[in-house]
Amino acid sequence: MILLISIISILINCFIYMIFGSLIIGDRKGQGFSFTLACVIGFFLYHSIFMIACVPLMLKFQPLSYMVVLWLAIVSIVLVVSVVLCRKKWLAQLKKIKGMILSAPSFYAFLLILCITQIVLIAGAYNFTLDATYYVGNVATSVATDSMNIYDPYTGNWQDHFEMRYFFATYSMNDAVICKLTGIPALVQTKIIMTSVVVIFIQFIYYQIAIKLFPDNKRAAALMIFLMAVVNFTFITIYTSSNFLITRTFEGKSIVGNVVLVLLLYMYMRMLDQTHTI
Template sequence: MSKHVEGKIYKGRKADLISGILAVIKIIFFMFIVPFCIGVLLNGILPVVRRTVGITFIFGYVVYFAVFELVAIPCMLHYVYNAFSYCTYIYLVISLLLALAGIVKAVYLLRKHGMDYLTLFPGETHATAHELLSPRSDPRMLKLSYSVESRIYWGIFFTLLLVQMILAVVMSSFDGDDAYYVVESLLAQQADVMNTILPYTGTSTSLDIRHALAVITMWIAYMARICGVHATIMSHSVVPVLIIPLVYLVYVEIARILFRRRQEVIPVFMIIVSFLMMFGNISIYTPATFFLTRTWQGKAIVNSLVFPLIMWVFLWMLEDSRKRPIFGPKVDNSTESYEEYKEHKTIYKISPWIFLTLINMLSGVCTSMGVIFGTGLVALFTLVLLLFERNLRVVIGAICCVIPNALYLLVYLGLFHS
């Protein structure tokens, strides 16, 4: 082989390496840093004890998806040509502006409070001097030191999580739905359309109403275009690396509420959950099967992420209402913690309903089925919450948080009958 040919091969490999490194940097930035910065910008509406790194990241992502839904659906309905380009440019500008504002806020808070304005680990809330001295202080809200056994269990869980993420990439599963959903993302990336080409035949068609409003395929296409990655690679290899740890993060937050008095049990709970996911492939229709083999599909995200998020928000509200028993006199407010005392503000009371509204929007992003089943779950859990709160404002909050679902259905039915 001549030196000239060898030089070309070397330059080609070097260019591919540089391109791959840039793609990884873009993926980290747009899939992890940007949503976290958005969460930092808006997490001021959350109660103090909910402003952990994990909840901030979750909150940023539900906002990230909600903004995409508000941008993608109008672009898809309004523009005939180059609809995806318009969607990409508008969403990119909005998300970057929100992220930039979040960075500015983070810099300000770091200068003012140091690293204590966000807490890192599950079950840990850094205590201020006022909280340590206050008789209202609740020990459960203060910093927790994990035992050696708990740290070992955390190590086992993170090992299992890493194994699942690696296997999801190197043993990526393919199924018949890829011929539709993944191709929809690929068509948006390469043909600049949004649900106006049939994936099975490649022919132009009117807007595919059945799948059009579930814009998760368009979000994957957006990430593929903005990061310079093929849509199929983004679906099968990149999205699982995001969704799998995000789902487990939600379960960690659920465990923080269920085991509030015994935080050292959380890693054991997470190990059990991870084993149920790993060995739940008893049929092709189980939640565990969808979670690990169809991670990038909207119905898998609804089942694995959205439904646990709805459950977590209601557990959050039930925990906040624990001072109000169903029977018997009200507990004396003088026994409540200092943190809870500070959080008796309107924005803190409605923040879970705001969170739930954004989660309902996420369900619509993933699949139209999520809108129906999500509304049903909200109604069911609202009845339970009503027993504890004994206040009709719970019903009002539930009605308000499903307004996006109602609008979603109205748009769907309007398109279907047009």
């Protein structure tokens, strides 16, 4: 049952990020539309808006349930606007994806298997760190007490101040909102669902880079994506982003090192290509 819930939640997360991202890249004239880029860019837009909405409520010590209601309203509005503005581009992209898969089924089957394998290995691995304990504990404590960043997740004691190190990092409060809304346990939401989402987005960016470098050579693109996976699993030291990807995937530092920096590389590649603009 947990596996089924996790799979459904992962798909819903990707869809929600996609509708947010579609508002940015959904109406770009002459440059097409990409579900993968919409998901990744939407991820950052989603969490930026969430932070803007969440911080004032935290300052006023409002309950988590208030944030749940507010965020449901915001996501609903974005969904309606995105459907109205971008539905034609979604349908066109679906037809394009169907053609791409039919033209190179083995290539996309390989990418799917590679992605699922990494998700299983990373999400299924046992990992325990003090930071991971804090993040998971903060989500669980916030849900149990219907509060946001007020209780110390290590001790359960009320804090008379906000930890500024984590105050603006509302990423964990988004997990708490989802847990409060759906009843999904905090450990499942953080360690399985968000870990899987981050791994998927990393594969999206690798795919975009590989296709950009090898537009007419699917075998070379597949080899590059495979080698990136090998590098991540074999280059684990305290000084590499691969360590955070494999062992602390759902944490903010992992997202910065493995999603943000690689996405910036891809954006620079697009800037050097005169057929595209950022």
